[in-house]
Amino acid sequence: VPAVKSDTVSSIRGKTYDYVIVGGGLTGLVVAHRLSENKSHSVLVLETGPITEDINTIIPTLGNNINHALQYSIDSAPDPGLGGLSVGVLIGKVVGGGSVINGMAFDRASAADYDAWEQLGNPGWGWNGLLPYFKKSTTFTPPKLTRKDFNITYNASFYGTNGPLQASFPNFEFPDVKVMWEAFRSEGYPTPREHASGDAVGATWIPTSLDPKTQTRSDARRAYYDSVKNRTNLKLVSGVEVNEVLFDSLTAKGVQFTTLANKTVSKVYAKREVILAAGSVFTPKILQLSGVGPADVLKAAGVKVKKDLAAVGANLQDHPNANMFWSTQNLSIPNPGFSSDPAQNASAWAQYYAHRIGPVCQSHGSSLAFLSLQSITSNYKQIVSTIKAQKSTDYLPAVYKNNPNLLRGYEAAKSITAELLSGTKAAAVEIPMNAFGLAIAAVQRPLSRGYVALNTTNPTGNPIVQFNTFQNPADRTMMIEAVKWTRRHWQNPILARFLPAEITPGVAAQTDDEIIQALLKQSALTATFAHQSGTCAMMPEKYGGCVSSDLRVYGTKKLSIVDASIIPLVPATHLQATMYAIAEKAADIIKLRHDFPGR
Numbered sequence: 001v002p003a004v005k006s007d008t009v010s011s012i013r014g015k016t017y018d019y020v021i022v023g024g025g026l027t028g029l030v031v032a033h034r035l036s037e038n039k040s041h042s043v044l045v046l047e048t049g050p051i052t053e054d055i056n057t058i059i060p061t062l063g064n065n066i067n068h069a070l071q072y073s074i075d076s077a078p079d080p081g082l083g084g085l086s087v088g089v090l091i092g093k094v095v096g097g098g099s100v101i102n103g104m105a106f107d108r109a110s111a112a113d114y115d116a117w118e119q120l121g122n123p124g125w126g127w128n129g130l131l132p133y134f135k136k137s138t139t140f141t142p143p144k145l146t147r148k149d150f151n152i153t154y155n156a157s158f159y160g161t162n163g164p165l166q167a168s169f170p171n172f173e174f175p176d177v178k179v180m181w182e183a184f185r186s187e188g189y190p191t192p193r194e195h196a197s198g199d200a201v202g203a204t205w206i207p208t209s210l211d212p213k214t215q216t217r218s219d220a221r222r223a224y225y226d227s228v229k230n231r232t233n234l235k236l237v238s239g240v241e242v243n244e245v246l247f248d249s250l251t252a253k254g255v256q257f258t259t260l261a262n263k264t265v266s267k268v269y270a271k272r273e274v275i276l277a278a279g280s281v282f283t284p285k286i287l288q289l290s291g292v293g294p295a296d297v298l299k300a301a302g303v304k305v306k307k308d309l310a311a312v313g314a315n316l317q318d319h320p321n322a323n324m325f326w327s328t329q330n331l332s333i334p335n336p337g338f339s340s341d342p343a344q345n346a347s348a349w350a351q352y353y354a355h356r357i358g359p360v361c362q363s364h365g366s367s368l369a370f371l372s373l374q375s376i377t378s379n380y381k382q383i384v385s386t387i388k389a390q391k392s393t394d395y396l397p398a399v400y401k402n403n404p405n406l407l408r409g410y411e412a413a414k415s416i417t418a419e420l421l422s423g424t425k426a427a428a429v430e431i432p433m434n435a436f437g438l439a440i441a442a443v444q445r446p447l448s449r450g451y452v453a454l455n456t457t458n459p460t461g462n463p464i465v466q467f468n469t470f471q472n473p474a475d476r477t478m479m480i481e482a483v484k485w486t487r488r489h490w491q492n493p494i495l496a497r498f499l500p501a502e503i504t505p506g507v508a509a510q511t512d513d514e515i516i517q518a519l520l521k522q523s524a525l526t527a528t529f530a531h532q533s534g535t536c537a538m539m540p541e542k543y544g545g546c547v548s549s550d551l552r553v554y555g556t557k558k559l560s561i562v563d564a565s566i567i568p569l570v571p572a573t574h575l576q577a578t579m580y581a582i583a584e585k586a587a588d589i590i591k592l593r594h595d596f597p598g599r
């Protein structure tokens with residue numbers, strides 16, 4: 001039974017709030033929590049998904065499964081770079097958004113990843129500007145498993161001590177993780193003591209979004225909403241879909257939404273701001289439906305253009321990845337396959353229910369490896385010089401050719417990316433670190449850019465999500481290098497005890513083309529790691545940005561964006577810890593301009 005309830009549509013219909021937040025996902029709830037700290041400001045959150053206590057969203061090991069019931073049903077457009085493949089676009093449709101259904105990895109990128117955002121014309125959004133907000137969002141609890149057990153390292157000073165979100169370690173690690181660490185050490189990769197210190201290159205221990213006492217998921221709803229649900233100035237209505245932002249000229253004055261249960265359409269109004277937090281796919285869709293977006297896209301969908309803004313829906317980035325697989329033997333017991341053995345499974349659940357220990361405490365685990373390009377391939381110089389020599393428009397969607405600002409922004413981002421790829425201060429690939437056969441490798445700094453656009457045949461339905469994976473051949477090359485690295489890694493004598501045998505892509509695939517084709521044939525190559533970002537990028541207008549560094553949408557008034565769509569350049573990390581920090585900072589920026597106008 002849900003611990004909290006949605007407010008009713010009839011209690012809010014036609015009313016005016018200081019802030020109307022569109023989307024009660026990760027960032028929407030953080031911002032709602034902070035803005036409603038001022039009791040004289042009223043805040044309304046509108047969310048399509050339900051409030052849930054679904055057990056799959058609570059118990060860590062169940063976070064390993066894709067929770068289809070609490071996600072949108074949306075497939076990407078056939079992707080030319082993946083032989084026309086269309087993949088499920090993973091997005092939470094639930095109060096708390098992605099934080100409720102994600103894999104619980106709670107990591108950060110390197111300082112250089114965030115400094116790149118500042119270099120792209122966003123003062124205050126570099127590592128130093130974000131660190132206080134990383135801290136503000138968390139309460140960190142050190143691991144119970146001792147250094148002697150697993151050599152888990154950490155530095156608590158990079159986390160918070162009383163933030164809403166719980167960052168901690170499961171009361172359990174699979175024994176074979178030690179072997180994987182040994183293999184990484186033997187290969188000479190860096191092992192920073194604390195990845196959240198700004199140095200996130202190498203093999204690292206990371207906390208997860210886990211309540212240390214109950215060993216259950218900590219997410220945006222439980223951490224940021226449940227604790228303040230009784231505030232009389234905060235309302236949350238679930239089961240509604242916001243269709244458009246209502247404008248008076250280009251000043252946002254409210255939103256129009258549909259109640260899913262009975263299809264009635266209602267309006268609510270915002271005195272101070274409408275804040276978009278519907279995520280990287282739906283925020284650009286809502287803006288485009290509201291008449292703010294690329295004129296050609298809007299006209300093709302029959303939407304009246306109020307503000308021609310090419311940035312809305314452009315610049316889509318994610319982490320394309322290969323799901324490789326090695327068969328293994330002699331794994332310790334328990335191992336990540338515990339649930340398929342009835343005896344092991346029963347014992348694991350018994351331990352969890354009795355003492356909150358054992359493999360059920362763990363989702364995807366706490367060991368991650370993010371490596372620099374030069375540490376995985378001797379070809380790195382050639383890859384970087386090829387990128388630098390490219391004519392960008394040869395590998396970009398058409399919109400960049402027609403829009404000098406967008407292209408200028410891309411060129412700036414490309415030059416920073418090339419710099420980061422050539423050094424050792426930021427990662428280029430996430431490399432599998434599991435001590436069992438599933439080996440997922442992901443490209444962290446894609447040069448390709450996708451887009452989100454209204455579907456001209458059904459503008460109010462799911463938008464077109466075109467990832468354009470590997471449109472830039474450098475991304476494909478980096479993916480292939482990651483596959484080759486993974487093959488070499490499994491030949492490490494330390495791993496020989498597992499008698500590893502390559503299944504996917506399979507040893508028959510040797511040339512670059514064969515590797516890609518084999519991965520595709522085995523449905524093992526995908527465009528997304530559920531890290532969609534960048535579709536309403538925070539950058540100056542001369543760089544084709546959508547919002548400025550104060551998060552207001554260019555050309556409009558009283559309209560801002562706080563979700564993953566503002567990320568100008570996707571960082572080399574899983575996104576959620578970064579999203580909590582972004583949302584905390586966003587809330588401060590919005591508060592400051594209303595509580596201290598003129599500053």
Ligand SMILES: Cc1cc2nc3c(=O)[nH]c(=O)nc-3n(C[C@H](O)[C@H](O)[C@H](O)COP(=O)(O)OP(=O)(O)OC[C@H]3O[C@@H](n4cnc5c(N)ncnc54)[C@H](O)[C@@H]3O)c2cc1C
Nearest residue numbers: 023025026027097098102103104105242563564574575576
């Ligand atoms: C399956 C999955 C696994 C992941 N694994 C990890 C992981 O292990 N570690 C990690 O760090 N990150 C992970 N992520 C990524 C992380 O959860 C997201 O980056 C993060 O949730 C993005 O926050 P957001 O606020 O931008 O969007 P979301 O959290 O997606 O919130 C957007 C909200 O807006 C709502 N919405 C959309 N349209 C409308 C509308 N028209 N009207 C009203 N509401 C609307 C949605 O229902 C949603 O709740 C994962 C994500 C998914 C989906």
